Amino acid sequence: MQTLKEEIRSRIRKAALAEFNKEGYVKASMRNIAGAAGVAIGNVYRYYKNKDELFDELVQPVYEKYEANMAEMRQKINFSYRNDTPDVLKYYSKIESTLIDLFKTFTAEMTIVFNRSEGTRYEHAKPDLIKLSHSVIESMILKARENERLTDYETALARMLSTSLVEGLCLILRDNEEGETYNKLVDQLLNIYSAGLNSVIKQMEASWGDRTE
Structure with missing residues:
Protein backbone atom coordinates (compact mmCIF):
# COMPACT_ATOMS: atom_id res chain seq x y z
CA MET A 1 0.00 0.00 0.00
CA ASN A 50 -3.85 23.23 -2.12
CA LYS A 51 -1.81 24.44 -5.08
CA ASP A 52 0.55 26.40 -2.82
CA GLU A 53 1.58 23.30 -0.90
CA LEU A 54 2.21 21.32 -4.09
CA PHE A 55 4.18 24.19 -5.63
CA ASP A 56 6.30 24.53 -2.49
CA GLU A 57 7.11 20.83 -2.38
CA LEU A 58 8.46 20.99 -5.92
CA VAL A 59 10.30 24.31 -5.77
CA GLN A 60 11.33 24.97 -2.18
CA PRO A 61 14.17 22.40 -1.85
CA VAL A 62 15.89 23.70 -4.99
CA TYR A 63 15.22 27.32 -4.07
CA GLU A 64 16.80 26.78 -0.66
CA LYS A 65 19.95 25.46 -2.33
CA TYR A 66 19.97 28.51 -4.58
CA GLU A 67 19.43 30.92 -1.68
CA ALA A 68 22.18 29.31 0.41
CA ASN A 69 24.65 29.79 -2.43
CA MET A 70 23.50 33.36 -3.03
CA ALA A 71 23.81 34.20 0.68
CA GLU A 72 27.42 32.97 0.62
CA MET A 73 28.16 35.09 -2.42
CA ARG A 74 26.53 38.20 -0.92
CA GLN A 75 28.65 37.80 2.19
CA LYS A 76 31.84 37.52 0.16
CA ILE A 77 30.91 40.51 -1.99
CA ASN A 78 30.14 42.62 1.08
CA PHE A 79 33.50 41.57 2.51
CA SER A 80 35.21 42.59 -0.72
CA TYR A 81 33.85 46.10 -0.42
CA ARG A 82 35.58 46.45 2.95
CA ASN A 83 39.01 45.45 1.64
CA ASP A 84 41.47 47.24 -0.58
CA THR A 85 42.20 44.32 -2.91
CA PRO A 86 39.01 42.25 -3.37
CA ASP A 87 39.29 39.26 -5.68
CA VAL A 88 35.86 39.85 -7.17
CA LEU A 89 36.66 37.92 -10.34
CA LYS A 90 37.16 34.79 -8.24
CA TYR A 91 33.81 35.38 -6.53
CA TYR A 92 32.10 35.92 -9.85
CA SER A 93 33.49 32.67 -11.21
CA LYS A 94 32.14 30.89 -8.13
CA ILE A 95 28.71 32.39 -8.72
CA GLU A 96 28.77 31.17 -12.29
CA SER A 97 29.79 27.61 -11.44
CA THR A 98 27.33 27.34 -8.55
CA LEU A 99 24.43 28.64 -10.59
CA ILE A 100 25.17 26.51 -13.60
CA ASP A 101 25.32 23.37 -11.46
CA LEU A 102 21.84 24.21 -10.18
CA PHE A 103 20.52 25.12 -13.61
CA LYS A 104 21.79 21.88 -15.12
CA THR A 105 20.80 19.58 -12.25
CA PHE A 106 17.36 21.05 -11.56
CA THR A 107 16.43 22.48 -14.94
CA ALA A 108 12.65 22.21 -14.60
CA GLU A 109 12.57 23.58 -11.06
CA MET A 110 14.90 26.48 -11.88
CA THR A 111 12.80 27.27 -14.96
CA ILE A 112 9.77 27.59 -12.72
CA VAL A 113 11.61 29.74 -10.16
CA PHE A 114 12.98 32.18 -12.74
CA ASN A 115 10.24 32.19 -15.38
CA ARG A 116 7.02 30.85 -13.86
CA SER A 117 6.86 31.92 -10.21
CA GLU A 118 4.84 35.14 -10.48
CA GLY A 119 2.39 35.36 -7.60
CA THR A 120 4.56 33.32 -5.23
CA ARG A 121 7.22 34.12 -2.65
CA TYR A 122 9.86 33.02 -5.14
CA GLU A 123 9.15 35.68 -7.76
CA HIS A 124 11.97 37.94 -6.53
CA ALA A 125 14.64 35.34 -7.45
CA LYS A 126 15.32 36.80 -10.89
CA PRO A 127 15.66 40.49 -9.90
CA ASP A 128 17.76 39.42 -6.89
CA LEU A 129 20.17 37.56 -9.17
CA ILE A 130 20.42 40.58 -11.47
CA LYS A 131 21.15 42.77 -8.44
CA LEU A 132 23.84 40.41 -7.19
CA SER A 133 25.47 40.16 -10.60
CA HIS A 134 25.34 43.95 -10.88
CA SER A 135 27.17 44.29 -7.55
CA VAL A 136 29.94 41.97 -8.70
CA ILE A 137 30.42 43.77 -12.00
CA GLU A 138 30.49 47.14 -10.25
CA SER A 139 33.19 45.80 -7.94
CA MET A 140 35.22 44.55 -10.90
CA ILE A 141 34.98 47.93 -12.65
CA LEU A 142 35.94 49.81 -9.50
CA LYS A 143 38.94 47.56 -8.98
CA ALA A 144 40.02 48.00 -12.61
CA ARG A 145 39.81 51.79 -12.35
CA GLU A 146 41.13 52.06 -8.79
CA ASN A 147 38.40 54.52 -7.96
CA GLU A 148 35.56 54.76 -5.45
CA ARG A 149 32.81 55.92 -7.78
CA LEU A 150 31.47 54.83 -11.14
CA THR A 151 30.59 57.21 -13.92
CA ASP A 152 27.03 57.23 -15.25
CA TYR A 153 28.20 55.23 -18.25
CA GLU A 154 29.88 52.59 -16.09
CA THR A 155 26.80 52.25 -13.89
CA ALA A 156 24.63 51.76 -16.98
CA LEU A 157 27.17 49.30 -18.39
CA ALA A 158 27.13 47.19 -15.22
CA ARG A 159 23.34 47.17 -15.25
CA MET A 160 23.24 46.15 -18.91
CA LEU A 161 25.76 43.33 -18.48
CA SER A 162 24.13 41.88 -15.37
CA THR A 163 20.63 42.03 -16.84
CA SER A 164 21.66 40.51 -20.17
CA LEU A 165 23.35 37.55 -18.45
CA VAL A 166 20.34 36.65 -16.31
CA GLU A 167 17.85 37.27 -19.12
CA GLY A 168 19.94 35.05 -21.38
CA LEU A 169 19.90 32.22 -18.85
CA CYS A 170 16.15 32.62 -18.40
CA LEU A 171 15.63 32.50 -22.17
CA ILE A 172 17.59 29.26 -22.43
CA LEU A 173 15.61 27.79 -19.55
CA ARG A 174 12.30 28.81 -21.08
CA ASP A 175 12.89 27.65 -24.64
CA ASN A 176 14.88 24.42 -24.24
CA GLU A 177 14.38 21.04 -22.63
CA GLU A 178 17.13 19.79 -20.36
CA GLY A 179 19.76 17.78 -22.20
CA GLU A 180 22.79 18.19 -24.42
CA THR A 181 21.54 21.21 -26.38
CA TYR A 182 20.49 23.00 -23.21
CA ASN A 183 23.85 22.37 -21.53
CA LYS A 184 25.78 23.52 -24.61
CA LEU A 185 23.75 26.73 -24.84
CA VAL A 186 24.37 27.55 -21.19
CA ASP A 187 28.11 26.90 -21.53
CA GLN A 188 28.28 28.97 -24.71
CA LEU A 189 26.44 31.89 -23.13
CA LEU A 190 28.86 31.93 -20.20
CA ASN A 191 31.90 31.62 -22.46
CA ILE A 192 30.76 34.57 -24.57
CA TYR A 193 29.77 36.59 -21.54
CA SER A 194 33.00 35.93 -19.63
CA ALA A 195 35.14 36.77 -22.64
CA GLY A 196 33.24 40.01 -23.19
CA LEU A 197 33.40 41.01 -19.54
CA ASN A 198 37.12 40.29 -19.34
CA SER A 199 37.65 42.39 -22.46
CA VAL A 200 35.75 45.32 -20.94
CA ILE A 201 37.72 45.12 -17.69
CA LYS A 202 41.07 44.96 -19.51
CA GLN A 203 40.12 48.00 -21.59
CA MET A 204 39.29 49.92 -18.42
CA GLU A 205 42.55 48.87 -16.76
CA ALA A 206 44.49 50.01 -19.83
CA SER A 207 42.60 53.28 -20.03
CA TRP A 208 43.17 53.99 -16.34
CA GLY A 209 46.85 53.15 -16.70
CA ASP A 210 47.21 55.63 -19.58
CA ARG A 211 45.63 58.40 -17.50
CA THR A 212 47.98 57.85 -14.57
CA GLU A 213 51.18 57.82 -16.61
Missing part, protein backbone atom coordinates in the same frame (compact mmCIF):
# COMPACT_ATOMS: atom_id res chain seq x y z
CA GLN A 2 2.81 2.40 0.90
CA THR A 3 4.52 1.72 -2.45
CA LEU A 4 1.28 2.51 -4.25
CA LYS A 5 0.91 5.80 -2.34
CA GLU A 6 4.46 6.85 -3.21
CA GLU A 7 3.86 5.93 -6.84
CA ILE A 8 0.75 8.11 -6.93
CA ARG A 9 2.56 10.98 -5.23
CA SER A 10 5.37 10.67 -7.76
CA ARG A 11 2.87 10.84 -10.65
CA ILE A 12 1.26 13.93 -9.15
CA ARG A 13 4.63 15.62 -8.69
CA LYS A 14 5.68 14.83 -12.25
CA ALA A 15 2.40 16.13 -13.67
CA ALA A 16 2.59 19.24 -11.50
CA LEU A 17 6.14 19.99 -12.59
CA ALA A 18 5.04 19.92 -16.22
CA GLU A 19 1.92 22.01 -15.53
CA PHE A 20 3.76 24.70 -13.56
CA ASN A 21 6.51 24.75 -16.16
CA LYS A 22 4.02 25.28 -18.96
CA GLU A 23 1.43 27.55 -17.36
CA GLY A 24 3.19 29.17 -14.41
CA TYR A 25 1.88 29.21 -10.88
CA VAL A 26 -1.06 31.57 -11.45
CA LYS A 27 -2.58 29.76 -14.42
CA ALA A 28 -1.73 26.20 -13.37
CA SER A 29 -4.77 24.03 -12.69
CA MET A 30 -5.02 21.31 -10.06
CA ARG A 31 -7.60 19.65 -12.28
CA ASN A 32 -5.14 19.54 -15.18
CA ILE A 33 -2.52 18.10 -12.85
CA ALA A 34 -4.91 15.40 -11.69
CA GLY A 35 -5.78 14.52 -15.29
CA ALA A 36 -2.17 14.30 -16.37
CA ALA A 37 -1.34 12.16 -13.33
CA GLY A 38 -4.27 9.84 -14.04
CA VAL A 39 -5.85 10.31 -10.61
CA ALA A 40 -9.10 11.84 -9.39
CA ILE A 41 -8.97 15.48 -8.37
CA GLY A 42 -10.11 14.51 -4.88
CA ASN A 43 -7.18 12.15 -4.61
CA VAL A 44 -4.75 14.98 -5.38
CA TYR A 45 -6.15 16.92 -2.43
CA ARG A 46 -5.55 13.92 -0.19
CA TYR A 47 -1.83 14.43 -0.78
CA TYR A 48 -1.74 18.24 -1.08
CA LYS A 49 -4.24 20.54 0.56
Whole structure:
Protein backbone atom coordinates (compact mmCIF):
# COMPACT_ATOMS: atom_id res chain seq x y z
CA MET A 1 0.00 0.00 0.00
CA GLN A 2 2.81 2.40 0.90
CA THR A 3 4.52 1.72 -2.45
CA LEU A 4 1.28 2.51 -4.25
CA LYS A 5 0.91 5.80 -2.34
CA GLU A 6 4.46 6.85 -3.21
CA GLU A 7 3.86 5.93 -6.84
CA ILE A 8 0.75 8.11 -6.93
CA ARG A 9 2.56 10.98 -5.23
CA SER A 10 5.37 10.67 -7.76
CA ARG A 11 2.87 10.84 -10.65
CA ILE A 12 1.26 13.93 -9.15
CA ARG A 13 4.63 15.62 -8.69
CA LYS A 14 5.68 14.83 -12.25
CA ALA A 15 2.40 16.13 -13.67
CA ALA A 16 2.59 19.24 -11.50
CA LEU A 17 6.14 19.99 -12.59
CA ALA A 18 5.04 19.92 -16.22
CA GLU A 19 1.92 22.01 -15.53
CA PHE A 20 3.76 24.70 -13.56
CA ASN A 21 6.51 24.75 -16.16
CA LYS A 22 4.02 25.28 -18.96
CA GLU A 23 1.43 27.55 -17.36
CA GLY A 24 3.19 29.17 -14.41
CA TYR A 25 1.88 29.21 -10.88
CA VAL A 26 -1.06 31.57 -11.45
CA LYS A 27 -2.58 29.76 -14.42
CA ALA A 28 -1.73 26.20 -13.37
CA SER A 29 -4.77 24.03 -12.69
CA MET A 30 -5.02 21.31 -10.06
CA ARG A 31 -7.60 19.65 -12.28
CA ASN A 32 -5.14 19.54 -15.18
CA ILE A 33 -2.52 18.10 -12.85
CA ALA A 34 -4.91 15.40 -11.69
CA GLY A 35 -5.78 14.52 -15.29
CA ALA A 36 -2.17 14.30 -16.37
CA ALA A 37 -1.34 12.16 -13.33
CA GLY A 38 -4.27 9.84 -14.04
CA VAL A 39 -5.85 10.31 -10.61
CA ALA A 40 -9.10 11.84 -9.39
CA ILE A 41 -8.97 15.48 -8.37
CA GLY A 42 -10.11 14.51 -4.88
CA ASN A 43 -7.18 12.15 -4.61
CA VAL A 44 -4.75 14.98 -5.38
CA TYR A 45 -6.15 16.92 -2.43
CA ARG A 46 -5.55 13.92 -0.19
CA TYR A 47 -1.83 14.43 -0.78
CA TYR A 48 -1.74 18.24 -1.08
CA LYS A 49 -4.24 20.54 0.56
CA ASN A 50 -3.85 23.23 -2.12
CA LYS A 51 -1.81 24.44 -5.08
CA ASP A 52 0.55 26.40 -2.82
CA GLU A 53 1.58 23.30 -0.90
CA LEU A 54 2.21 21.32 -4.09
CA PHE A 55 4.18 24.19 -5.63
CA ASP A 56 6.30 24.53 -2.49
CA GLU A 57 7.11 20.83 -2.38
CA LEU A 58 8.46 20.99 -5.92
CA VAL A 59 10.30 24.31 -5.77
CA GLN A 60 11.33 24.97 -2.18
CA PRO A 61 14.17 22.40 -1.85
CA VAL A 62 15.89 23.70 -4.99
CA TYR A 63 15.22 27.32 -4.07
CA GLU A 64 16.80 26.78 -0.66
CA LYS A 65 19.95 25.46 -2.33
CA TYR A 66 19.97 28.51 -4.58
CA GLU A 67 19.43 30.92 -1.68
CA ALA A 68 22.18 29.31 0.41
CA ASN A 69 24.65 29.79 -2.43
CA MET A 70 23.50 33.36 -3.03
CA ALA A 71 23.81 34.20 0.68
CA GLU A 72 27.42 32.97 0.62
CA MET A 73 28.16 35.09 -2.42
CA ARG A 74 26.53 38.20 -0.92
CA GLN A 75 28.65 37.80 2.19
CA LYS A 76 31.84 37.52 0.16
CA ILE A 77 30.91 40.51 -1.99
CA ASN A 78 30.14 42.62 1.08
CA PHE A 79 33.50 41.57 2.51
CA SER A 80 35.21 42.59 -0.72
CA TYR A 81 33.85 46.10 -0.42
CA ARG A 82 35.58 46.45 2.95
CA ASN A 83 39.01 45.45 1.64
CA ASP A 84 41.47 47.24 -0.58
CA THR A 85 42.20 44.32 -2.91
CA PRO A 86 39.01 42.25 -3.37
CA ASP A 87 39.29 39.26 -5.68
CA VAL A 88 35.86 39.85 -7.17
CA LEU A 89 36.66 37.92 -10.34
CA LYS A 90 37.16 34.79 -8.24
CA TYR A 91 33.81 35.38 -6.53
CA TYR A 92 32.10 35.92 -9.85
CA SER A 93 33.49 32.67 -11.21
CA LYS A 94 32.14 30.89 -8.13
CA ILE A 95 28.71 32.39 -8.72
CA GLU A 96 28.77 31.17 -12.29
CA SER A 97 29.79 27.61 -11.44
CA THR A 98 27.33 27.34 -8.55
CA LEU A 99 24.43 28.64 -10.59
CA ILE A 100 25.17 26.51 -13.60
CA ASP A 101 25.32 23.37 -11.46
CA LEU A 102 21.84 24.21 -10.18
CA PHE A 103 20.52 25.12 -13.61
CA LYS A 104 21.79 21.88 -15.12
CA THR A 105 20.80 19.58 -12.25
CA PHE A 106 17.36 21.05 -11.56
CA THR A 107 16.43 22.48 -14.94
CA ALA A 108 12.65 22.21 -14.60
CA GLU A 109 12.57 23.58 -11.06
CA MET A 110 14.90 26.48 -11.88
CA THR A 111 12.80 27.27 -14.96
CA ILE A 112 9.77 27.59 -12.72
CA VAL A 113 11.61 29.74 -10.16
CA PHE A 114 12.98 32.18 -12.74
CA ASN A 115 10.24 32.19 -15.38
CA ARG A 116 7.02 30.85 -13.86
CA SER A 117 6.86 31.92 -10.21
CA GLU A 118 4.84 35.14 -10.48
CA GLY A 119 2.39 35.36 -7.60
CA THR A 120 4.56 33.32 -5.23
CA ARG A 121 7.22 34.12 -2.65
CA TYR A 122 9.86 33.02 -5.14
CA GLU A 123 9.15 35.68 -7.76
CA HIS A 124 11.97 37.94 -6.53
CA ALA A 125 14.64 35.34 -7.45
CA LYS A 126 15.32 36.80 -10.89
CA PRO A 127 15.66 40.49 -9.90
CA ASP A 128 17.76 39.42 -6.89
CA LEU A 129 20.17 37.56 -9.17
CA ILE A 130 20.42 40.58 -11.47
CA LYS A 131 21.15 42.77 -8.44
CA LEU A 132 23.84 40.41 -7.19
CA SER A 133 25.47 40.16 -10.60
CA HIS A 134 25.34 43.95 -10.88
CA SER A 135 27.17 44.29 -7.55
CA VAL A 136 29.94 41.97 -8.70
CA ILE A 137 30.42 43.77 -12.00
CA GLU A 138 30.49 47.14 -10.25
CA SER A 139 33.19 45.80 -7.94
CA MET A 140 35.22 44.55 -10.90
CA ILE A 141 34.98 47.93 -12.65
CA LEU A 142 35.94 49.81 -9.50
CA LYS A 143 38.94 47.56 -8.98
CA ALA A 144 40.02 48.00 -12.61
CA ARG A 145 39.81 51.79 -12.35
CA GLU A 146 41.13 52.06 -8.79
CA ASN A 147 38.40 54.52 -7.96
CA GLU A 148 35.56 54.76 -5.45
CA ARG A 149 32.81 55.92 -7.78
CA LEU A 150 31.47 54.83 -11.14
CA THR A 151 30.59 57.21 -13.92
CA ASP A 152 27.03 57.23 -15.25
CA TYR A 153 28.20 55.23 -18.25
CA GLU A 154 29.88 52.59 -16.09
CA THR A 155 26.80 52.25 -13.89
CA ALA A 156 24.63 51.76 -16.98
CA LEU A 157 27.17 49.30 -18.39
CA ALA A 158 27.13 47.19 -15.22
CA ARG A 159 23.34 47.17 -15.25
CA MET A 160 23.24 46.15 -18.91
CA LEU A 161 25.76 43.33 -18.48
CA SER A 162 24.13 41.88 -15.37
CA THR A 163 20.63 42.03 -16.84
CA SER A 164 21.66 40.51 -20.17
CA LEU A 165 23.35 37.55 -18.45
CA VAL A 166 20.34 36.65 -16.31
CA GLU A 167 17.85 37.27 -19.12
CA GLY A 168 19.94 35.05 -21.38
CA LEU A 169 19.90 32.22 -18.85
CA CYS A 170 16.15 32.62 -18.40
CA LEU A 171 15.63 32.50 -22.17
CA ILE A 172 17.59 29.26 -22.43
CA LEU A 173 15.61 27.79 -19.55
CA ARG A 174 12.30 28.81 -21.08
CA ASP A 175 12.89 27.65 -24.64
CA ASN A 176 14.88 24.42 -24.24
CA GLU A 177 14.38 21.04 -22.63
CA GLU A 178 17.13 19.79 -20.36
CA GLY A 179 19.76 17.78 -22.20
CA GLU A 180 22.79 18.19 -24.42
CA THR A 181 21.54 21.21 -26.38
CA TYR A 182 20.49 23.00 -23.21
CA ASN A 183 23.85 22.37 -21.53
CA LYS A 184 25.78 23.52 -24.61
CA LEU A 185 23.75 26.73 -24.84
CA VAL A 186 24.37 27.55 -21.19
CA ASP A 187 28.11 26.90 -21.53
CA GLN A 188 28.28 28.97 -24.71
CA LEU A 189 26.44 31.89 -23.13
CA LEU A 190 28.86 31.93 -20.20
CA ASN A 191 31.90 31.62 -22.46
CA ILE A 192 30.76 34.57 -24.57
CA TYR A 193 29.77 36.59 -21.54
CA SER A 194 33.00 35.93 -19.63
CA ALA A 195 35.14 36.77 -22.64
CA GLY A 196 33.24 40.01 -23.19
CA LEU A 197 33.40 41.01 -19.54
CA ASN A 198 37.12 40.29 -19.34
CA SER A 199 37.65 42.39 -22.46
CA VAL A 200 35.75 45.32 -20.94
CA ILE A 201 37.72 45.12 -17.69
CA LYS A 202 41.07 44.96 -19.51
CA GLN A 203 40.12 48.00 -21.59
CA MET A 204 39.29 49.92 -18.42
CA GLU A 205 42.55 48.87 -16.76
CA ALA A 206 44.49 50.01 -19.83
CA SER A 207 42.60 53.28 -20.03
CA TRP A 208 43.17 53.99 -16.34
CA GLY A 209 46.85 53.15 -16.70
CA ASP A 210 47.21 55.63 -19.58
CA ARG A 211 45.63 58.40 -17.50
CA THR A 212 47.98 57.85 -14.57
CA GLU A 213 51.18 57.82 -16.61
